[in-house]
Amino acid sequence: MVITALVTVLLIAGCSEDNNTAVVQPSPEVTAMPGASTAPDKTAGIQPAPNTPVSPSADHTASPDTGINDNPLARQVAGMTLEAKIGQMLLVGIDGTKLDESAKSMISEDEVGGIILYKDNIQNLKSIVTLINELKMSNSGNAVPLFMSVDQEGGKVSRMPAEYTAIPSNAKVGISGNADSAGMMGRLLAREVLSVGFNMDFAPVLDINSNPDNPVIGERSFGSNANIVTRLGIAEMKGMSEEGAIPVIKHFPGHGDTSVDSHLELPVVNKTADQLAKLEWLPFQAAIQENADAVMVAHILYPKLDPEKPASLSKTIIGSLLRDQMGFDGVVITDDLTMGAITEHYTLPAAAIDTVLAGSDVLLVAHEYANEQMVRKALLNGVKKGTIPESRIDESVYRILALKEKYHLSDKPMSVPNLTALNNDIKEWLQTIKK
Numbered sequence: 060m061v062i063t064a065l066v067t068v069l070l071i072a073g074c075s076e077d078n079n080t081a082v083v084q085p086s087p088e089v090t091a092m093p094g095a096s097t098a099p100d101k102t103a104g105i106q107p108a109p110n111t112p113v114s115p116s117a118d119h120t121a122s123p124d125t126g127i128n129d130n131p132l133a134r135q136v137a138g139m140t141l142e143a144k145i146g147q148m149l150l151v152g153i154d155g156t157k158l159d160e161s162a163k164s165m166i167s168e169d170e171v172g173g174i175i176l177y178k179d180n181i182q183n184l185k186s187i188v189t190l191i192n193e194l195k196m197s198n199s200g201n202a203v204p205l206f207m208s209v210d211q212e213g214g215k216v217s218r219m220p221a222e223y224t225a226i227p228s229n230a231k232v233g234i235s236g237n238a239d240s241a242g243m244m245g246r247l248l249a250r251e252v253l254s255v256g257f258n259m260d261f262a263p264v265l266d267i268n269s270n271p272d273n274p275v276i277g278e279r280s281f282g283s284n285a286n287i288v289t290r291l292g293i294a295e296m297k298g299m300s301e302e303g304a305i306p307v308i309k310h311f312p313g314h315g316d317t318s319v320d321s322h323l324e325l326p327v328v329n330k331t332a333d334q335l336a337k338l339e340w341l342p343f344q345a346a347i348q349e350n351a352d353a354v355m356v357a358h359i360l361y362p363k364l365d366p367e368k369p370a371s372l373s374k375t376i377i378g379s380l381l382r383d384q385m386g387f388d389g390v391v392i393t394d395d396l397t398m399g400a401i402t403e404h405y406t407l408p409a410a411a412i413d414t415v416l417a418g419s420d421v422l423l424v425a426h427e428y429a430n431e432q433m434v435r436k437a438l439l440n441g442v443k444k445g446t447i448p449e450s451r452i453d454e455s456v457y458r459i460l461a462l463k464e465k466y467h468l469s470d471k472p473m474s475v476p477n478l479t480a481l482n483n484d485i486k487e488w489l490q491t492i493k494k
Contacts, residue, residue: 132457133457136457142170146435147172147460149422150206150421150422150424151165151171151173151174151425152395156181156182158190158197165428166201169431173421175209175423175425178218184255187220188255192472192473195470195471199470205468207256208260209259211261211262212264213225213227213232213244214226214231222478223478223485226485229279236287236291238290241281242295242297242298244488245263245300248262249302250484257304258304261307261355262309263306264292265292265346267282267285268282268283289341296308296351307352307392308343312340312376313335325358325359325369326359327361332364344385352390353421354390354392356370356376356419357371358371358393358394358400364376369400371417371419372401372413372417377418377419381418390420393421394423395423396414396430397430407430411433412438412447415441415447416446416451422434438452
């Protein structure tokens with residue numbers, strides 16, 4: 060694979076839902092997961108999609124015949140300290156509506172790769188522009204711009220302030236089955252987030268709402284039909300990308316058939332690979348074939364695939380299924396590691412090590428400065444002790460830098476936008492949805 064080739068080059072070169080969660084105290088080892096048993100053939104029945112690895116920038120794609128001197132991104136990775144590389148793999152939340160000392164420290168000292176803002180961080184249009192500008196300014200001493208991310212899906216998962224005309228849920232758009240409407244939705248969502256300085260949106264939702272008792276997906280899905288979710292989800296993804304915002308498809312391998320909220324506890328889905336391949340995986344496989352840039356992996360236990368670790372920590376699911384079988388070579392992002400699905404069963408240090416070894420590139424730590432510090436320390440120690448090969452870190456950092464380059468990210472400050480044209484376009488689009 061592309062990234063594997065890069066690692067070989069680097070080694071030759073001698074490269075070294077908003078739920079506040081209490082700080083998790085580390086323990087010596089991972090708690091055994093419920094239902095653990097002798098593992099079956101974990102990949103039996105998986106239907107691989109064509110191997111179509113994402114190449115964020117053809118000029119910077121490593122190949123077995125490419126030397127490090129011919130690849131600017133490879134040179135950049137090789138020149139980074141371990142601390143800077145670990146920082147790029149952390150995407151963190153902050154407290155409050157103003158820049159505080161903890162946020163400044165995470166950005167300027169720990170060199171985190173990105174920030175996520177939630178409803179509690181956003182008061183109004185002027186305040187959110189000010190906050191994002193200050194966050195970017197704090198990163199001025201670092202060489203790599205920040206991912207500025209948000210969950211802006213439409214419907215009940217909307218973070219933008221009241222000055223924006225509301226965008227409805229995926230379910231309301233899905234009723235029409237109109238991919239053009241979903242594509243315009245993606246463009247409008249992108250324009251919203253870009254207008255205040257965000258550059259990454261955790262959308263579209265590609266979960267199929269197949270379980271009426273699902274407490275966390277529901278109207279966030281385009282529907283219960285795989286064809287509709289696939290067509291509309293990919294249209295939204297493309298619309299968002301074409302407008303210039305990074306879309307993150309979620310929640311792989313599928314959160315639609317759960318009856319437990321992963322913010323609180325660990326959902327368990329007792330489906331075989333054959334069953335999942337016929338429904339849940341279809342939108343994700345199609346999105347990967349359409350060159351999805353980034354995917355968020357869910358905290359869900361699939362005992363018939365991996366009886367011990369949830370998807371977000373599973374090498375079977377991230378490494379074997381998502382990477383190898385489905386051919387995804389983009390950026391893998393965990394769902395928030397401070398959610399109950401993880402903290403009720405794992406320590407944060409153990410979860411951080413597991414997810415990196417499984418193949419994750421970006422670790423989302425949405426709450427508490429102490430949690431970010433804990434995860435960062437665990438990864439640094441993991442590399443220094445040999446638990447995590449530094450080549451595994453280099454793979455992730457290369458993917459992260461490539462994605463940031465593809466979308467021409469910068470920390471340039473924004474002015475408070477005039478929303479008249481955008482809001483008028485949203486209202487005009489809403490009229491087509493109601494018909």
